Amino acid sequence: MSSAPVIEVQGLRKRFGDFEAVRGIDLSVERGEVLAILGPNGAGKTTTVEILEGYLDRDGGQVTVLGQDPAGAPRALRQKIGIVLQECGIDRFLTAREVLQQHASFYPSPRDPDELLELVGLTEKAGERVKRMSGGQQRRLDLALGMVGSPELIFLDEPTTGFDPAARRQAWDIVRKLCEGGTTVVLTTHYLDEAQALADRVMVFAHGEVVASGTPSDLASRSGGSMISFELPAGVAAADLPASLAGSARQDGGHAGALVVESTTPTATLHELTGWALERGVELGALSVARPSLEDVYLRLIDDEETAQAAAAKESVDA
Amino acid sequence: MRELTLLYRQVGYERKSYFRNPAAAGFSFIFPVMFLVIFGVLYGSENITIGAKQVKGIQYSVPQILVFSVVGTTFVSLVINLSLRRDSGELKRKRGTPVSPGVILGGVVGNGVLMSLIMTVLVLLIGVLLFGVHVDLDRLPTLIVTVILGALAFCALGAAVAALVPNGDAAPAFANIVIFPLYFLSGVFIPDIPKGIANVAEFLPLRPFLQALYRVFDLSRAGTATPDWGHLGVVLVWGVAGAAIAIRFFRWTPRR
Structure with a gap:
């Protein structure tokens, strides 16, 4: 195994029209690490992740994912990553097992669909059409689909948004089990407890910039x-x-x-x-x-950032 | 080779999904059958006027319904299906796997062609058994070639329109606003259309397809009929144009 970072990003920039979604982000993820990207809506989390996944092209900066430039989503890269999107996106008329078998056929060395179904607790639902499964069950299938290609790196975009607390805990257990064996994980989330439960390291984004980074306990102790x-x-x-x-x-x-x-x-x-x-x-x-809890620190970081933004905006208006 | 295996399997999954989807399978199967029965009952046994010729009604109704069936299982189905799947994130998710976009779309197109062929068999069976349509067995290969080529062209046009549709809610409206005027202008619903309109419709995709199919059922023509390459050529040019638009403009991710 190489010791080079799995992901390396320097000075990443992306704008949509007049809106600067990502304004100079640096980040690096080591092999086997679980990184959580935290931040409010519009902080640039999903935009950053979609650039890493190859869905979006960047406007500036250097990006390497598993030794490759993800721009244009080269197939060699797609073979090695797993993606779980915010939207579920599964053919609703196929059964859980059919969907997993279908996706397994896309990869050179897939995991066994039945084994994955068991891992996510859907063995009994294997023959059920996706449309008849509950939201939580669909999301678990979604996680299994993200792992079916035995990826070296998996992206989870807000994997438990909209879940009740029990379902979230269940989903975390599944993520931990799925990633045993050293899969690198990049996860975006609104929830601090999710970052605390799953991540080795947390980065807080606000207004397209990194406002803080460290282990969950580092961050919590930052307020001093x-x-x-x-x-x-x-x-x-x-x-x-x-x-x-x-x-x-x-x-x-x-x-x-x-x-x-x-x-x-x-x-x-x-x-x-x-x-x-x-x-x-x-x-x-x-x-x-x-x-202080991580939440206290997070809310303060976001607050400070908002204040700084407002001050900067005021200054530019005054000037 | 691996791509072909994948494509074959992908068509299989699409077929399963299609048959289990009441909106897709129901509409594209029930509508043509219903129209065939209505047309057959109304003027199947009468003679109708096509241009200067007198033709037995059902010999013209069957190609009309075949056009309607093929367009329903390909063009209309692709516009709606691809737009809805784009909205749901299904296309985006598949695009994030190593499978090639050609295999993903190829599965949908392959299923469209397969459904067109199944509809052709169904329409022929009903036509023969209920209304005594005459089919020359020697002409069946020509019929199959014509249906497959037409289905491919209308899949490509469906993908092109799907590329331009903003979202799944708008998809049925887009599909219908394109196709219904064409049905009427091309003589798919009303056989006897004014010559001026027919001359224009000759260059649109639907009428040449109808004429290529009618040739198979035209009893005034003797012996075997080879595919009507003149008319099919027009259909295929439209298909290629549709494919070019689809390749250039197709979006895999929902509009935000």
Whole structure:
């Protein structure tokens, strides 16, 4: 096995008319790695992935996928990758087994359709027409189709969007099982828990740029501090807090009426806060100290990016 | 060789999918049969006027219905089927596998030709058994060649229109707005059309196909009939033009 990266991208750019969908993205994926690309709608995730898959041509930058330029989707590349798209795209009148057999016939060294059906828990549905299968079952078949060619690299574009929590967990288990044996995975998702559950590394995209990258725990620890959250009783305002805390306290986005103070020295900060509360005879409701979740970090990154974008837009208008 | 095996299997999957799809199989099979019975009952046994000639009705109705059948199982079916599959992402997904685009489209075209041949057998059986149409057995090879070439040409035209259709919802309208005027102008529904219109229709794809088929059933012609290369030539030129448009403009991904 070569040690060269499976995917290497430098300065990738793509525009649709006036809209710059991808604005200079660099990324690299090692063999066997699971990379999650996170970001809101319109962040450039799908555009980037479709360039890597060979569906879209890029406007600028260097791209190598498994040692080849994916532009124009050369057949030698298509033999080695698996693609699971956002839309299901399966002939609804064929049965699950027929669809898998059909796709298996497209590849030089396919996996056994029946074995794949068992892996995704569809053995009992093998003879069922796709149109009579539930959305979740169709998606599992979809995952099996992505793997039927024994790919070295598989792209999963929002594999569990629209799933209920139980179905998502089931889908994650399937992805893990399918990829045993060192398949490299590039996955796009809106869900942080999905990235945390599956990925070795996470890249956060916003407005066509990479705004953060690292392991899920790296990213979570990026904020550097712990989150101390509490509620103030009626009649006490955030402005009444000691000066050192009043400045950094902000509304907790996920918990109405609560305040959050972020601190790299939580012991001292907590001491100061509770000292102040005892002195004033104030009871702090729902007091908690927590490590920031990946979600906190993600939302802040997206927030900061939006603010920066808005500021840049304002500047260009002012100028 | 491997491509041919793949193509053969692909036609098999398309056939299964087609027969299991009530909208596709139902319409393209039931409509022509229904029209054949209506035409047969209305003027199958009477003489009708074609240009200057008097012809027994059913001898002209059968080629009319054959045109209608072939166009339904090829042109109309491809326009709708390919547009819907593009919308659903099925074409995009297949395009992401190593299979060649020729095999994917070839499977659909192959199925169209196969369905046309099955319809031909069905129409002939009903024509012979119910309405006493006369078929010269020596002319069957000519009939088969004519149906296959016509089916190929109308598949190509279907793929061309599918390339220009914005989405699956619009596909039936696009198919019908193209084909219905042609049916009427070409004498597929109403046999006796004014000479001026007939002269124009000679250069459109449908009327030459009807004439090439009619030659097989024309009792005033003696002996075996070879394929009507003059008329088939016009049909094939349209087919090649359709294929060129399809190759140039066909989209595999849904419009966003």
